[in-house]
Amino acid sequence: MRDRHRATADPARVRNDRARRVERWVGLMLATALGLSGCATYADLPLDSGAGAADVARLAAPTSNMPLPALSTHRFDAADGLDVAEVAMLAVINNPQLRVKRDELGVARAQAFAAGLLPDPQLALSADFPRQSGAGLSTAYSLGLSEDITALLTRSSRKAAASSQASQVNLDLLWAEWQTVAQARLLFDQVLSMRAQRARLEQEQTALATVTGHIRSALDAGNLTYDSASAGLNAEADVHQRLADTTIALHQAQADLHLLLGLAPTAKLDLVGAPWLGQPTPEQVRAAFDDLPRRRPDLLALQAGYQSQQARVRSAILAQFPALNIGFNTARDTSAVYTNGLGIGITLPLFDRNRGNIAIERATRQQLHDDYTARVLGTRSDMQRISSDLATLDAQLVTLAAHARRLDQARASAEQAWQAGTLDWPTYLAIRGSALGADLDLLSAQLERARQSIALEALLGNTDLAATPPASTQASPP
Template sequence: MHDAGHQRHSPATRSGLHLTCVVAVTLIASACARYAPLPLGRGAGAAGVAQLVAPGADMPPSLATHRFDPADGLDVTETAMLAVANSPALKLKRDELGVARAQAFAAGLLPDPQLSVGEDFPQHSGGGLTTAFNLGLSEDIGALLTRSSRQAAARSQAGQVNLELLWAEWQTVAQARLLFDQVLNLRAQQARLASEQAALEQVTPYIHAALAAGNLTYDSASAGLNAAADVRKQRADNAVALHQADSDLHVLLGLAPTAPLELVGAPYRVAPTAAQLQQALADLPRRRPDLLALQAGYQSQEAKLRGAVRAQFPALNIGFNSARDTSAVYTHGFSVGITLPLFDRNRGNIAIERATRQQLKDDYASRVLTTRSDMQRLAADLATLDRQRDALTAHARQLADARRAAEPAWRQGLLDWPTWLAIRSRSLAADLDLLAVQQQQATQSIALEALLGNTDVDIATHPVSTQAPTP
């Protein structure tokens, strides 16, 4: 009867083990992700702006109402819109946001239970022996205890990356405006140098003829020839700077190096008022996306520290098992695995997370202080540049009048050669100085507005606490 009992249980048990294995394999296979290749592109950039779009719905509110139509060239706002839509650097930032969101998703997943199945086969049959088996299911309870901390850290991290993306978009808008202004300013300098070079080269035959006739000394001739050579060098140096600015703008817009780029309209010329500056200084920690991103990063670190503190408690693993030995004795029970907190107790990780939190706190305080100082400095610089621009405008106008009056006087022999050259040289220098100051003023005003932060950021749409770490 005992042997018969063994014969009754053995096929059923074996069938149950096989069924368990089949179910486990089926569940694992059904949950597996599918692989799909993603070939690398050529990185050639767009061949022209006509094939690109910049939907207003994807733009910051300050740009969303502007109509994007590159058919008649790009104005400064359309250039900024295209940069936001097509900048390779912003695409990388958006990819980072996708990674952060995937990490937040992963942090919320429950740990998979562990299934163990085994069989033991007797060395020989007979004697009442049968195949033994064991079946167990266990779960890591410690991972469940720290799940909420991991989720909070990952959510704050995703919020930080989202705010960093907003800040990068605002900085890209500022960079597009700045490069637009630089290209137009360098083109204006190039045009002024070209006109001066043409004027000086017109008298080169006169210089050689006067030298041959003995009507001009070599000292005076060299002054004229050197003046033309200096202008040619200035024009070449300015062309190199123009090539760099034009290349930077192409890269920012995601265009191929040879793509035609027609810029139209006036450059960006908006400077914050004193009242706007003071309001921005007061609201700085609550409105600047980069500072809000630092706050989100600090909250993420707080959650990581809480998780490390919780992880100091003994790791616990609980399981349930069922087994049968070779004598056909069935057993059912449970297992508990616990880490004895004798040496480690997660003290190293706690120390690391606590030191990292202090570092982030000090970084935030330093960023706020530096930003306030930079804003005040840029505001003072703009006031100085305003006065300098007004003075240079009047000075350049006077020298331009003198240059125009000197031209007929020199040709009629009423003005000597060195004086005519000196007047032209000073007028050219004043014009170039004025363009340089205008460029510097635009750079400072755009930088100041960028430091003010994007006033269009709606914090309600980005659920990250705005509580800043105490400096």
């Protein structure tokens, strides 16, 4: 009777016992998973206003963060104005696009870290509870541990690919910093050149005001017809139009420089000193031409990207072999019989065999190979062309400077004769117009030479080519 009573125990009590056992098993699994894993926490990152820095004097540019030797030894002090080197230093530190590039480098390094991590093993735990109670019955369970072997086999290739990718992003960042330095130098030169052109046009506008006043007085007195006066009136209108166009171009250059430096549009920017001047020697150009693929960050970045793709091709080839998963398990059935087991899972390579991914990775590698060849060839061609252009511009600057000096002397003599009343105003205006054109042409040619010189230095990948050009090429109009 006692055994019969045990066999017919209260069904509610049996269900409660089973529920408690389920809870213990689930709790054990959760505790095991949480104990083996680390926990990351979430923190909000709100967007900022994007207003830019408003006070240049409060900004700093540590020399330790400079990508170029010429900038790493230059003292940065925004309180006394910014010279061309300080503008380049501030651009490296505060340029918004470079910040994005540095964020991309952080992502690439995180991806390289993730690629080096071992795949997590899989833990499987299950339990079976008899629906009836009786002698010799017990709770059955199964505990298994398995690992993806294929992921282990391809880990080294994936890690090498991600590491090379991070190196490529790092080199791309260095190249972007070099390009930002070049852009900062060019905008510095543009602003100074536009200011010089505006000052020259304002000077001319002031001088023409006296002549046009004389012409209008003669028109009002009836001593001059509008046909005869049109040359003088058009000269004043032409200078006024050119002054407006130059002022607009100056506003654009200043806005571009503010944006490059990450400054607010209303931030005061005091530029001081001479513009950047570079004069690479033919020997330096030839040396850089021969050693180009080993020094240029963009070419080194393409090389790193190609190595990354080589690793991806190897990884895709390794992945064509059957996917293998191996596991071990131990179990107990409801009759309290214990067993140990081995589980192997394999993918049958009948249709896919990863052939599509292999073809994609090989085609991508060929594309990167040809891209690198084209980049090197294009760079060498650009270097040769710019070197020839600089030689032509240097000769042109000598001629323009001498021509501008002669016309400036003629303008000064004509002005004295005009004031003395010994020179008619049409001749005086013609001389002034020729002198103005020569001065503006010289300023434009100087800016073009600076642009080509900065571009050549960026192509050469050499940061120590700055030198003072011959004095004859530095002449500027009064």
